[in-house]
Amino acid sequence: MLIMIGVLLQWPRLLTLAMFPALVVLYWRLAVEEERETAARFGPAWAGYRRATPAFLSRLGPVSRPARPEV
Secondary structure, three states, X not given: OHHHHHHHHHOOOHHHHHHHHHHHHHHHHHHHHHHHHHHHHHOHHHHXXXXXXXXXXXXXXXXXXXXXXXX
């Protein structure tokens, strides 16, 4: 997404402006399909990861990690 924004800023033409939303939609659909495949492959482990990790934009601030079990 950042590369596409950079291209749009570097070459502000009608074609790049028209391509931007189309590429965003295509990449979004690709991400949804890949998440579906990953969920089928990894099951509950993927569900936990998905709850803890944002899809496109990372969270700002400290990262909270689960406590490690005592060994």
